[in-house]
Amino acid sequence: FPLEERIYRFRCVEGWSMVIPWVGFPLKLLLDNVQPLGNARYAAFQSHYDPDVMQSSFAAGIEFPYVEGLRMDEALHPLTILAVGLYGKVLPNQNGAPLRLVVPWKYGFKSIKSVVKITLLESEPPTTWNLAAPNEYGFYSNVNPDVPHRRWSQANERRIGEIGMRKTLMFNGYAEEVAGLYKGMDLRTYF
Amino acid sequence: MRNVGFYKLLFSVSAATPLFLLVWDGWRGQLGANPVEFVLRTFGVLTLIFLLLTLAVTPARRLFHVNELIRIRRMLALWSFFLCRVASLGLFLF
Numbered sequence: 001f002p003l004e005e006r007i008y009r010f011r012c013v014e015g016w017s018m019v020i021p022w023v024g025f026p027l028k029l030l031l032d033n034v035q036p037l038g039n040a041r042y043a044a045f046q047s048h049y050d051p052d053v054m055q056s057s058f059a060a061g062i063e064f065p066y067v068e069g070l071r072m073d074e075a076l077h078p079l080t081i082l083a084v085g086l087y088g089k090v091l092p093n094q095n096g097a098p099l100r101l102v103v104p105w106k107y108g109f110k111s112i113k114s115v116v117k118i119t120l121l122e123s124e125p126p127t128t129w130n131l132a133a134p135n136e137y138g139f140y141s142n143v144n145p146d147v148p149h150r151r152w153s154q155a156n157e158r159r160i161g162e163i164g165m166r167k168t169l170m171f172n173g174y175a176e177e178v179a180g181l182y183k184g185m186d187l188r189t190y191f
Numbered sequence: 192m193r194n195v196g197f198y199k200l201l202f203s204v205s206a207a208t209p210l211f212l213l214v215w216d217g218w219r220g221q222l223g224a225n226p227v228e229f230v231l232r233t234f235g236v237l238t239l240i241f242l243l244l245t246l247a248v249t250p251a252r253r254l255f256h257v258n259e260l261i262r263i264r265r266m267l268a269l270w271s272f273f274l275c276r277v278a279s280l281g282l283f284l285f
Binding site: 158 | 224228
């Protein structure tokens, strides 16, 4: 697939954010290539996990391998990309080499790193943080300043490199592009 | 604990050391990617530590029969107050 640079806002659920120039391609190109069946409604992703090198689930406090998921229309959205690099260079391991998901309107933990497996499913797949704390992390996890985390507000964020806080934008500033995906959904219920 | 001055100095130096380290690290640009949060968190944790130390004075006096510990309590409390003020002011400003 032809690579392109995408400069996206990236908002962590913990309240920091960053502007990152990713190098990658739309996930849609890959999915179109495999011609999903009509009943494929969700995409599930799995991270690489090597217990010999990496931290144990017990030490990390979450289940490994890390898994994430998107609804099919989210996965096919033109803003959703698979990244292979950032800042014009190949992805370093800590940023999710060799291939990671980037979904700019969702909290950072949805952008799963080091993807080794993508499965298309009929029903909603489990996601790691939702399994770890279902009352704090929902399946959707869209950036939303009006729905606070159980333990802190999501109204503001500190962009790395800046001293003060700035207002968090609905869908991380991509409302124009993605708000239509959630029309009619109560974003408090589906947080 | 005849020499209270020494103990006061000891605790004050201990309390001030992390703050000097913060300034030192900041000067060298070694406070990490999110320096504001790091500084705020450091003050928060120090506040908690000194508050607990302050509150531990009375139980420690009773438990170990060292009544003179009371003489450093006010200093510990003042440090807690100062650290708390910086932490809350920082949270308010940034």
